[in-house]
Amino acid sequence: MSTTKPIILASASPRRRELLTQIGVDFTVITADIDETPLPSEDHRTYTLRLAEEKARAVLVNHPDSIVIGADTTVTLHGELLGKPRDAEDAKRMLTLLQDNTHEVTTSIAVLTTEETLTAVETTRVTFTAITAEQIAGYIASGEPMDKAGAYAIQGIAAQWIPRIEGDYFNVVGLPLAALASLLRKAK
Numbered sequence: 001m002s003t004t005k006p007i008i009l010a011s012a013s014p015r016r017r018e019l020l021t022q023i024g025v026d027f028t029v030i031t032a033d034i035d036e037t038p039l040p041s042e043d044h045r046t047y048t049l050r051l052a053e054e055k056a057r058a059v060l061v062n063h064p065d066s067i068v069i070g071a072d073t074t075v076t077l078h079g080e081l082l083g084k085p086r087d088a089e090d091a092k093r094m095l096t097l098l099q100d101n102t103h104e105v106t107t108s109i110a111v112l113t114t115e116e117t118l119t120a121v122e123t124t125r126v127t128f129t130a131i132t133a134e135q136i137a138g139y140i141a142s143g144e145p146m147d148k149a150g151a152y153a154i155q156g157i158a159a160q161w162i163p164r165i166e167g168d169y170f171n172v173v174g175l176p177l178a179a180l181a182s183l184l185r186k187a188k
């Protein structure tokens with residue numbers, strides 16, 4: 001895919017890098033640290049959209065001639081936001097909630113230039129089988145949950161407990177590729 005301006009992915013996530021490469025986009029990676037604390041009464045759509053935009057905006061200020069992509073993924077179960085687990089105990093709490101249940105994964109993306117702000121929010125429903133306490137302990141010991149929203153990776157070991165999803169698979173991994181490609185085609 002070619003655009004008139006250089007594309008920057010404002011993300012430290014190796015998954016996002018791989019996904020964007022998968023669809024043939026030429027880009028560089030520049031990250032900026034932002035505060036990811038949810039605001040009081042912010043829902044998952046507002047929260048992920050705000051963060052996606054803030055991540056991209058923080059990079060755009062220093063690279064005004066580029067198209068900057070920001071993204072944020074969060075898991076929600078019955079309205080509760082599950083971000084990345086703080087520690088092993090928090091990962092256990094999240095996986096215990098998610099097992100034998102269906103939850104939503106929301107990724108917001110923002111494609112920013114100095115002239116325009118293009119955004120999209122994509123939600124995928126993910127169903128988990130029952131997972132025993134022993135399996136959860138073993139999974140946490142593998143290290144996979146620690147840097148993932150909801151404490152699991154659909155693209156990893158957790159795939160064995162996910163018989164069904166409704167929506168975009170790539171959205172769960174961290175970037176809704178079809179929605180993103182459509183925004184990139186619009187960006188000038």
Ligand SMILES: Cc1cn([C@H]2C[C@H](O)[C@@H](COP(=O)(O)OP(=O)(O)OP(=O)(O)O)O2)c(=O)[nH]c1=O
Nearest residue numbers: 011012013072073148149152153154172173174
């Ligand atoms: C649910 C789920 C999340 N994830 C990952 C995607 C994201 O990297 C991470 C959610 O955290 P994010 O805060 O969205 O992203 P990040 O901190 O990894 O990267 P950055 O903010 O710099 O862009 O969880 C998976 O890899 N697989 C999954 O199945």
